[in-house]
Amino acid sequence: xxxxxxxxxxxxxxxxxxxxxxxxxxxxxxxxxxxxxxxxxxxxxxxxxxxxxxxxxxxxxxxxxxxxxxxxxxxxxxxxxxxxxxxxxxxxxxxxxxxxxxxxxxxxxxxxxxxxxxxxxxxxxxxxxxxxxxxxxxxxxxxxxxxxxxxxxxxxxxxxxxxxxxxxxxxxxxxxxxxxxxxxxxxxxxxxxxxxxxxxxxxxxxxxxxxxxxxxxxxxxxxxxxxxxxxxxxxxxxxxxxxxxxxxxxxxxxxxxxxxxxxxxxxxxxxxxxxxxxxxxxxxxxxxxxxxxxxxxxxxxxxxxxxxxxxxxxxxxxxxxxxxxxxxxxxxxxxxxxxxxxxxxxxxxxxxxxxxxxxxxxxxxxxxxxxxxxxxxxxxxxxxxxxxxxxxxxxxxxxxxxxxxxxxxxxxxxxxxxxxxxxxxxxxxxxxxxxxxxxxxxxxxxxxxxxxxxxxxxxxxxxxxxxxxxxxxxxxxxxxxxxxxxxxxxxxxxxxxxxxxxxxxxxxxxxxxxxxxxxxxxxxxxxxxxxxxxxxxxxxxxxxxxxxxxxxxxxxxxxxxxxxxxxxxxxxxxxxxxxxxxxxxxxxxxxxxxxxxxxxxxxxxxxxxxxxxxxxxxxxxxxxxxxxxxxxxxxxxxxxxxxxxxxxxxxxxxxxxxxxxxxxxxxxxxxxxxxxxxxxxxxxxxxxxxxxxxxxxxxxxxxxxxxxxxxxx
Amino acid sequence: xxxxxxxxxxxxxxxxxxxxxxxxxxxxxxxxxxxxxxxxxxxxxxxxxxxxxxxxxxxxxxxxxxxxxxxxxxxxxxxxxxxxxxxxxxxxxxxxxxxxxxxxxxxxxxxxxxxxxxxxxxxxxxxxxxxxx
Numbered sequence: 001x002x003x004x005x006x007x008x009x010x011x012x013x014x015x016x017x018x019x020x021x022x023x024x025x026x027x028x029x030x031x032x033x034x035x036x037x038x039x040x041x042x043x044x045x046x047x048x049x050x051x052x053x054x055x056x057x058x059x060x061x062x063x064x065x066x067x068x069x070x071x072x073x074x075x076x077x078x079x080x081x082x083x084x085x086x087x088x089x090x091x092x093x094x095x096x097x098x099x100x101x102x103x104x105x106x107x108x109x110x111x112x113x114x115x116x117x118x119x120x121x122x123x124x125x126x127x128x129x130x131x132x133x134x135x136x137x138x139x140x141x142x143x144x145x146x147x148x149x150x151x152x153x154x155x156x157x158x159x160x161x162x163x164x165x166x167x168x169x170x171x172x173x174x175x176x177x178x179x180x181x182x183x184x185x186x187x188x189x190x191x192x193x194x195x196x197x198x199x200x201x202x203x204x205x206x207x208x209x210x211x212x213x214x215x216x217x218x219x220x221x222x223x224x225x226x227x228x229x230x231x232x233x234x235x236x237x238x239x240x241x242x243x244x245x246x247x248x249x250x251x252x253x254x255x256x257x258x259x260x261x262x263x264x265x266x267x268x269x270x271x272x273x274x275x276x277x278x279x280x281x282x283x284x285x286x287x288x289x290x291x292x293x294x295x296x297x298x299x300x301x302x303x304x305x306x307x308x309x310x311x312x313x314x315x316x317x318x319x320x321x322x323x324x325x326x327x328x329x330x331x332x333x334x335x336x337x338x339x340x341x342x343x344x345x346x347x348x349x350x351x352x353x354x355x356x357x358x359x360x361x362x363x364x365x366x367x368x369x370x371x372x373x374x375x376x377x378x379x380x381x382x383x384x385x386x387x388x389x390x391x392x393x394x395x396x397x398x399x400x401x402x403x404x405x406x407x408x409x410x411x412x413x414x415x416x417x418x419x420x421x422x423x424x425x426x427x428x429x430x431x432x433x434x435x436x437x438x439x440x441x442x443x444x445x446x447x448x449x450x451x452x453x454x455x456x457x458x459x460x461x462x463x464x465x466x467x468x469x470x471x472x473x474x475x476x477x478x479x480x481x482x483x484x485x486x487x488x489x490x491x492x493x494x495x496x497x498x499x500x501x502x503x504x505x506x507x508x509x510x511x512x513x514x515x516x517x518x519x520x521x522x523x524x525x526x527x528x529x530x531x532x533x534x535x536x537x538x539x540x541x542x543x544x545x546x547x548x549x550x551x552x553x554x555x556x557x558x559x560x561x562x563x564x565x566x567x568x569x570x571x572x573x574x575x576x577x578x579x580x581x582x583x584x585x586x587x588x589x590x591x592x593x594x595x596x597x598x599x600x601x602x603x604x605x606x607x608x609x610x611x612x613x614x615x616x617x618x619x620x621x622x623x624x625x626x627x628x629x630x631x632x633x634x635x636x637x638x639x640x641x642x643x644x645x646x647x648x649x650x651x652x653x654x655x656x657x658x659x660x661x662x663x664x665x666x667x668x669x670x671x672x673x674x675x676x677x678x679x680x681x682x683x684x685x686x687x688x689x690x691x692x693x694x695x696x697x698x699x700x701x702x703x704x705x706x707x708x709x710x711x712x713x
Numbered sequence: 714x715x716x717x718x719x720x721x722x723x724x725x726x727x728x729x730x731x732x733x734x735x736x737x738x739x740x741x742x743x744x745x746x747x748x749x750x751x752x753x754x755x756x757x758x759x760x761x762x763x764x765x766x767x768x769x770x771x772x773x774x775x776x777x778x779x780x781x782x783x784x785x786x787x788x789x790x791x792x793x794x795x796x797x798x799x800x801x802x803x804x805x806x807x808x809x810x811x812x813x814x815x816x817x818x819x820x821x822x823x824x825x826x827x828x829x830x831x832x833x834x835x836x837x838x839x840x841x842x843x844x845x846x
Contacts, residue, residue, distance in 0.1 A: 385732030388833050392735065426831070440814070480813070684816045685829055691820075 013155040016044025020159045024166035033170055034066035037163055041140060042068045045152060048143045049117050051075070052128070053082065053090050054136035054167070060084055062094050062137055071116035090137045093125035097134045099157060100125045103146040122147040126157050128164035135164055189331050192220030196335050206346050210242035213314075213339055218244045221328060223318050225293055227251070229258065229266050230304075230312035230343070233515065238266050238312060247292040266313045269301035273310055275333055276301040279322040298323040302333050304340035311343055380429035386422035390415050441566060443474040443589040444482065444680075445703050446520045447509050448615040452653040452680040453486040459494065459505070467508045468614075474703055475520040475586040477566045482586065483681035485562040485570075488555035489524050489582045496528025496580065503527065511588070518588040519568065525581040530574045539572060559584070600626035600705060601712045605644060608632040609662050610651035615680075615701060619649070622705050636662035642671035649711055651701075652679035652690065663693040676711055678702070718844055719743040719760075721767045723753040723791065724807070725776035729830060733771070733807075736833035742840070750791040751779055758798055767802075769840055770795055771828075774808035774815065785815075789822055796823045803843050805836070 019040045027033040038050040051072055053062035064080040066072065082088040085095035093100045101124045105113075114120070120141040128136040138160045142148070148156075195216045210228045217226040227248055229238035240256040242248065258264040261271035269276040277300045290296070296317040304312040314336045318324070324332075397411050447468050454464055490505070497503035508523040531539055540560045560570045568585045575581050606623055610616040611634050620630045633639055635657055642648060648671055652659045659677065666675050672694040678701045679686070687698045702708045720742045724730040727748065734746040745767070747753040753772075760766045774788035784790070792804050805826045806819040816827035825843050828836055 381726045382728055384726075384831050385728050387831065388732050388736060391834075392739065682813045684813055684827060685832075687813060687816060688826060688828070 009149070010151060012044050013151060016040055017155055017159060019044065020162060024162050027166075027170075030167060030170040030174065031065065033163075033166055037138075037159070038066050038068045038072065041138075041156070041159065045140070045156075047140050047147070048119060049139075049141040051139045052136060052163070053094070053139065054128075055084065055094065055134065056081070062090050065136075075114075075116055089123055089125035090139055093127045093137045094134050097127045097129050097132065099127065099153065101148060101153065103148065117141055119143045121145045124148050124153065124156065126160040128160055128167065130164050130168050135167060138163065186327070188220050189327075192216045193331065193335055193338075195220075196338055206343070207242065209339075209342065209346070213335075214242050214244045214248065217314075217316060217332065217335070221316070221332070223316050223323070224295065225315075225317040227315045228304075228312065228339070229270075229315070231260070231270070231310070232257070236260055238270055241312075251290075251292055265299055265301035266315055269303045269313045270310050273303050273305060275303065275329065277324060277329065279324065293317060295319040297321045300324050300329065300332065302336040304336055304343060306340050306344040309344075311340060311347070314339065376429050380426060383422050383425040383429075387419055387426075390419045390422070440478050440700075441476050442479065442700070442707075443591075443703050444477050444479045444586075445472075445614055445618070446475050446482075446522060446586060447472065448613065448701065448703070449477075449479050449483050449680045450486050450507060450509065450522055451613065453483045453490065454507075455653050455655060456483075456681070457487060457490055457494075459490065463497075463503050464505045464507060467506070469510045472509065472511055472520055473518070474589040476589040477568070477586050479700060480681045480683070481562045481565070485559040485584060486522070486524075488559040489570075489584065492555060492582070493524055493526035493528070493580075496526045496530075500527055512585070514585075519585040520588060522584045522586070523581050524584070525575055525579060527575075527577075527579040530578060530580045531572070533574060536572060536574070540570070556582075599709050600628070601709070602627040604628045604646045604712070606630045606711075607639065607642065607645040607648045608651075609636045609649065609654070609659070610634070611655045615703070616651070618703070619708065619711075622708050623711075636665045639665075642666055642669040645671070646674065647712060648675040650675060650677045650695075652677050652682075652686065652698075660689065660693075663690065663695065667693050672696070678711070717743075718768045718840070719765060720745070720840065721753060721757055721770040722746045723748075723750065723770065723776075723788075724773035725749060726773065729773075733830075733833055733836070737771075737837065737840075740837045742837075749777060750787055753791060754779075754794050754798075757795055761799055768844060769803045769805065771805045771807050771836070771840070773830075774806055774819070789819060792819065792822055792824055805839060805843070807836070 020037055024033065024037075027036060034052040038052060041047060041050040049068045049071060051067035052065050054065050055061065056063050060083065061081045062084055064072075064075050067075050067080075082090045085091055089100045089102060101122075103122050105120055105123050121144055122142040124140045126138045126140070127134050128138060138156070140148075140156060196213060213228060214226040217223060225244045225247060227243035228241050230241050231237070232239050237257045237259055240248075240251050243251050243256075258266045260267050265276045265278060277298075279298050281296055281299050297320055298318040300316045302314045302316070303310050304314065314332070316324075316332060393415055394412070397408060397415070400408060447466075451466070493505045494503075497505065504527045506523075506525040508525070510521050510523070512519050512521050539556050541557060556570075556572075563570045563584060563586070567587050570582065570584050572580055572582045600623065604623075606628055608616060608619055608630055610619075610632060612632070616632055620632055623630045631645070634654065636650070637657075648666060650659050650662050650666070654662070663672065663675070663677070666672055673696060675693075675695045677690045677695050677698045679698065680701045682698060682700055690698045699710065702710060718741075720737055722730065722734055722737065722744050724733065724746075725748050730746050730748060734744050737744045745756060747756060753770075757767060757770070772788040772791055775785045776783070776787045778784035778787040778790055788806055788808065792806060795802055795804060803825045804823070805828055806816075806824045807828050807830055808815070819827045826839055828839060
């Protein structure tokens with residue numbers, strides 16, 4: 001090939017310069033620009049190799065971004081880089097911001113001997129700089145020694161300068177594009193946040209709100225799945241309430257739930273109350289592999305927190321690894337917080353609606369109950385004289401003479417019918433008005449109240465069996481009303497078992513907790529025929545009875561009313577082995593058992609006439625601990641000298657004897673003025689009977705040390 | 714003894730009033746049955762200085778008070794006024810309500826006894842015992 005003339009060479013340089021200029025202005029992709037530039041330089045100048053280095057972020061290394069031919073491609077692939085200021089011409093050019101030219105590389109101390117470019121004899125390294133700022137270098141290599149003329153150097157430096165500006169422009173263009181994309185995404189996220197905000201304030205239906213939320217998240221962020229879990233009533237499970245697409249619908253339909261604190265990101269996020277993010281789910285220890293979502297590669301679980309309370313969590317999943325930016329996480333958590341508040345408000349609204357409905361129901365019930373009570377009271381008063389009138393008529397009939405005996409018999413029969421009807425009316429009155437009578441809630445020992453009720457009812461030990469959990473806490477109830485409730489259920493059990501060959505009533509007293517509330521529950525089971533499953537829900541309804549016309553069907557409704565009055569509850573179910581079980585729940589007394597300083601008397605000699613039971617043991621222990629002397633006897637007949645006692649306390653309900661017999665003996669000893677009678681259930685007529693003996697007072701049984709302090713004179 | 718015992722019976726419920734009156738009269742008591750507290754107090758005061766004062770009073774608890782309004786404490790109010798007029802006068806409070814605290818309140822105000830309506834036979838025995846005491 002002929003050597004080009006100077007004119008031809010200059011024409012080629014001008015042409016190359018024009019091509020580079022055109023590329024620079026038309027190519028915005030930096031990689032394409034650099035590759036085109038090295039190609040143009042090599043073609044136009046006939047050089048063996050050209051390459052473009054750009055400084056990395058640290059500014060310490062010049063990294064090859066484009067290189068001519070296979071050698072260049074191989075070096076780019078290898079990540080070929082030269083240290084700025086290091087032992088290479090590129091290193092020197094970038095360090096000095098000055099062209100370094102070796103017309104014979106063998107003489108150049110800074111020449112880097114490159115295995116890919118073994119034929120290089122001349123090399124020129126031109127800095128790529130904008131003003132004082134070096135951004136890289138252009139290397140041009142030739143197989144000939146002294147290959148670069150002054151014109152070449154001038155032309156190539158001009159190209160290098162143009163290239164530096166172009167690279168800077170391309171970089172700015174890329175940055176602008178990135179910022180634009182970011183701004184667009186931010187605008188989309190803001191719109192999504194606004195949609196969520198609008199949704200939470202305008203959508204009243206909870207399910208609709210949750211579905212809208214997952215759709216907004218997926219649409220705005222481009223994630224393939226989102227779902228919302230809410231805690232169930234136990235707080236132990238997070239239940240999926242809304243999920244994106246068919247997978248979500250299928251999981252909701254299946255009742256998909258995850259255990260709080262279990263092996264899932266949702267479970268962990270709720271238990272730990274902070275976001276759980278897996279940029280690669282394969283590496284996440286608590287990731288739950290969901291067959292409905294096999295493509296998940298990244299997952300984020302955001303807790304729904306209101307104040308100190310976690311009410312659920314949002315899951316967001318992507319098919320890509322490391323799909324979540326910091327911005328995604330913070331904006332999604334903000335959205336989750338907004339949703340949590342909305343859900344909390346929805347719950348509050350629902351609770352308010354329920355409370356309102358309950359208030360209306362209660363007020364209605366109160367109004368009906370008041371009207372009913374007044375009506376029943378009125379009817380009862382009108383019917384009250386019937387039985388007394390019947391009694392007088394019986395006396396008159398008995399005195400009749402000269403009357404046909406059949407007529408007398410018929411009159412007696414009619415009187416019996418009238419009397420039975422009057423008794424039923426009075427029974428209805430008692431059931432309906434009884435629960436509305438005096439209601440003075442106080443700490444009570446359920447075991448004592450139940451056992452006293454059983455004794456007063458005369459239920460024999462052969463029929464009834466007790467199982468009592470030790471160390472039960474006190475419950476809170478009006479003991480007289482509570483005894484009435486137990487009596488209704490025990491009477492029910494007695495009547496249910498009256499045709500049984502071996503009647504059996506099992507009473508179990510236990511402690512249970514439901515929804516954070518502790519109850520002392522009394523289960524009264526019988527081996528009677530039981531109530532049909534279909535009629536179970538009717539037994540609490542007034543006037544429903546399965547036992548014929550002589551029953552008013554008011555005992556169980558009255559029992560339920562008494563328990564509701566103290567925030568307790570009652571329920572019934574059939575026993576698998578036959579018969580029924582009634583459960584009576586009485587809330588545990590939440591105050592201090594002592595309720596303040598007891599101020600118990602000290603140095604007193606107490607005589608306690610009572611059986612060895614839970615209450616008498618409490619009295620003995622408490623009074624003895626206060627430096628009193630307590631002597632307990634089950635039978636007052638065994639006491640020889642009542643005068644030695646300062647205070648005599650008699651339990652109205654005794655297993656072996658009637659307390660009236662004990663009082664007679666105490667009265668004979670002249671000690672009634674120092675005697676107090678206690679009863680778990682106090683009734684007026686009984687109280688008048690007891691007071692007749694001249695006892696100091698008749699008191700409800702105290703179940704706390706403070707109450708015991710009243711057992712003094 | 715019974716022929717000499719004069720009972721003031723007060724109850725606004727006419728059927729109950731008449732029934733209790735019949736039972737007491739049959740038992741031999743001299744009964745003045747009155748349907749309101751104002752008349753009862755006036756009658757009681759009238760007879761205090763007479764030759765035939767009342768020996769005992771049996772009062773309903775829940776009836777219109779001195780202002781004519783239904784009041785569960787009307788009987789207690791009448792009780793207080795009777796005892797004010799004649800301290801120590803024996804009174805039995807009679808009511809259909811089986812309420813312990815109200816019974817104790819009646820006793821605290823000076824009633825000798827508290828009795829649940831509908832058991833006239835026991836009421837007669839109670840009156841006899843109080844009179845004997």
